[in-house]
Amino acid sequence: xxxxxxxxxxxxxxxxxxxxxxxxxxxxxxxxxxxxxxxxxxxxxxxxxxxxxxxxxxxxxxxxxxxxxxxxxxxxxxxxxxxxxxxxxxxxxxxxxxxxxxxxxxxxxxxxxxxxxxxxxxxxxxxxxxxxxxxxxxxxxxxxxxxxxxxxxxxxxxxxxxxxxxxxxxxxxxxxxxxxxxxxxxxxxxxxxxxxxxxxxxxxxxxxxxxxxxxxxxxxxxxxxxxxxxxxxxxxxxxxxxxxxxxxxxxxxxxxxxxxxxxxxxxxxxxxxxxxxxxxxxxxxxxxxxxxxxxxxxxxxxxxxxxxxxxxxxxxxxxxxxxxxxxxxxxxxxxxxxxxxxxxxxxxxxxxxxxxxxxxxxxxxxxxxxxxxxxxxxxxxxxxxxxxxxxxxxxxxxxxxxxxxxxxxxxxxxxxxxxxxxxxxxxxxxxxxxxxxxxxxxxxxxxxxxxxxxxxxxxxxxxxxxxxxxxxxxxxxxxxxxxxxxxxxxxxxxxxxxxxxxxxxxxxxxxxxxxxxxxxxxxxxxxxxxxxxxxxxxxxxxxxxxx
Numbered sequence: 364x365x366x367x368x369x370x371x372x373x374x375x376x377x378x379x380x381x382x383x384x385x386x387x388x389x390x391x392x393x394x395x396x397x398x399x400x401x402x403x404x405x406x407x408x409x410x411x412x413x414x415x416x417x418x419x420x421x422x423x424x425x426x427x428x429x430x431x432x433x434x435x436x437x438x439x440x441x442x443x444x445x446x447x448x449x450x451x452x453x454x455x456x457x458x459x460x461x462x463x464x465x466x467x468x469x470x471x472x473x474x475x476x477x478x479x480x481x482x483x484x485x486x487x488x489x490x491x492x493x494x495x496x497x498x499x500x501x502x503x504x505x506x507x508x509x510x511x512x513x514x515x516x517x518x519x520x521x522x523x524x525x526x527x528x529x530x531x532x533x534x535x536x537x538x539x540x541x542x543x544x545x546x547x548x549x550x551x552x553x554x555x556x557x558x559x560x561x562x563x564x565x566x567x568x569x570x571x572x573x574x575x576x577x578x579x580x581x582x583x584x585x586x587x588x589x590x591x592x593x594x595x596x597x598x599x600x601x602x603x604x605x606x607x608x609x610x611x612x613x614x615x616x617x618x619x620x621x622x623x624x625x626x627x628x629x630x631x632x633x634x635x636x637x638x639x640x641x642x643x644x645x646x647x648x649x650x651x652x653x654x655x656x657x658x659x660x661x662x663x664x665x666x667x668x669x670x671x672x673x674x675x676x677x678x679x680x681x682x683x684x685x686x687x688x689x690x691x692x693x694x695x696x697x698x699x700x701x702x703x704x705x706x707x708x709x710x711x712x713x714x715x716x717x718x719x720x721x722x723x724x725x726x727x728x729x730x731x732x733x734x735x736x737x738x739x740x741x742x743x744x745x746x747x748x749x750x751x752x753x754x755x756x757x758x759x760x761x762x763x764x765x766x767x768x769x770x771x772x773x774x775x776x777x778x779x780x781x782x783x784x785x786x787x788x789x790x791x792x793x794x795x796x797x798x799x800x801x802x803x804x805x806x807x808x809x810x811x812x813x814x815x816x817x818x819x820x821x822x823x824x825x826x827x828x829x830x831x832x833x834x835x836x837x838x839x840x841x842x843x844x845x846x847x848x849x850x851x852x853x854x855x856x857x858x859x860x861x862x863x864x865x866x867x868x869x870x871x872x873x874x875x876x877x878x879x880x881x882x883x884x885x886x887x888x889x890x891x892x893x894x895x896x897x898x899x900x901x902x903x904x905x906x907x908x909x910x
Contacts, residue, residue, distance in 0.1 A: 378437055391427065508531050569654065
């Protein structure tokens with residue numbers, strides 16, 4: 364650029380792709396018109412031709428730090444300077460029309476969607492919301508209290524702004540503010556990390572996502588604005604730090620590749636690297652849930668109309684027409700920022716595919732219904748994944764539980780029918796039922812097996828009651844554990860005839876004990892037979908299913 368002295372800040376007009384504004388160290392702002400067919404690629408030995416400015420804007424006494432075109436009105440430019448002021452220019456006339464005075468250096472500024480309001484952050488740690496044409500702030504509130512710079516961006520058609528800055532302990536913070544009551548951030552400041560680089564915020568009104576690019580590091584985090592707060596989605600990481608960054612207008616993304624955003628970052632002040640954020644989908648049709656109508660190339664009003672007090676949103680275009688290769692089709696716009704819901708899919712960088720999003724039906728109207736929330740889409744994918752994961756785990760557990768090698772312990776099988784061991788009674792039949800029934804549903808044999816188990820339980824119950832009188836003398840056998848014999852003895856003492864037994868001769872007591880032992884032996888034999896029958900039945904079922 365010919366004429367700029369140390370130009371570092373540039374901004375492209377939202378309604379004229381060839382019109383660029385820049386700020387310089389000498390307090391001037393310049394307007395350039397890029398020639399048609401201009402390129403930075405030259406043949407060997409040739410040099411890039413300088414482009415002379417078509418307009419010089421003089422009015423600031425110190426370095427120009429920011430230049431920003433109005434997003435709704437044509438040829439309205441805002442410039443900030445080290446002289447603590449922001450000037451509003453009609454670049455067709457070339458003179459400042461309005462001045463916003465601050466008490467310290469302006470660190471960041473952003474327009475509202477209809478271009479009537481502006482939000483700024485400054486070195487005095489204040490957040491100001493301006494009624495621009497009144498040249499006075501509507502709100503002045505404390506912002507981030509850290510010593511380093513803070514940044515701000517207006518969240519499109521919402522009545523919310525997002526700020527990034529630092530705490531007194533130099534932790535990076537994210538703040539969400541309601542412009543109607545900005546006394547403090549909504550829900551307080553959200554801590555990000557302790558990295559020293561300034562976070563540059565960028566808002567995408569189409570997907571309702573906020574992108575945070577760290578200055579001096581290679582990371583780009585993106586959040587979804589949902590239910591009045593920011594929800595972290597994912598992060599793009601790179602080993603190459605960025606010194607500056609800009610995003611392509613939404614009307615320029617590649618809808619065929621489901622590219623929802625494209626960023627350009629400067630690397631080592633030597634080259635510019637593009638970064639695409641793509642929603643990975645296999646559908647071969649236009650995805651209207653992630654590509655709602657976007658601002659086109661026509662302004663809502665002229666510069667003169669804006670200075671006269673007119674408000675409005677610029678016309679939008681339907682990206683479906685762009686997808687089809689046709690001329691961009693305009694759609695009607697009604698300025699109702701609070702009505703619009705927030706639910707984008709999760710974009711992901713080109714090399715780091717994020718979770719795919721579900722595809723809702725396309726509404727007929729140009730005002731699209733809210734797309735499914737990222738939370739809902741993520742949960743649906745997770746549920747689907749969990750379904751298969753659980754099946755796999757269940758299969759493994761069923762293979763283990765379906766093995767009857769350990770059922771040789773009669774006490775384990777008998778205790779299944781004792782009321783105190785009800786959980787064991789449920790676990791084994793459930794595993795068997797799912798093992799045979801899940802892959803080949805429906806299966807009748809597992810039901811027969813459950814009926815057989817219930818019949819065995821009804822036959823075992825009386826014998827198990829008699830088992831309570833088993834003495835501890837037979838505890839050496841595995842079926843009669845020390846616990847199972849101690850409980851019968853305790854119950855035996857509570858019998859009505861317990862007092863009579865204590866008065867009987869020893870011989871009669873021994874005879875009664877011997878009788879009980881014989882009954883217990885018969886019970887164990889009956890249980891062993893039932894176990895053999897059940898084992899044979901299971902083997903038969905396995906053989907049948909294997910065929």
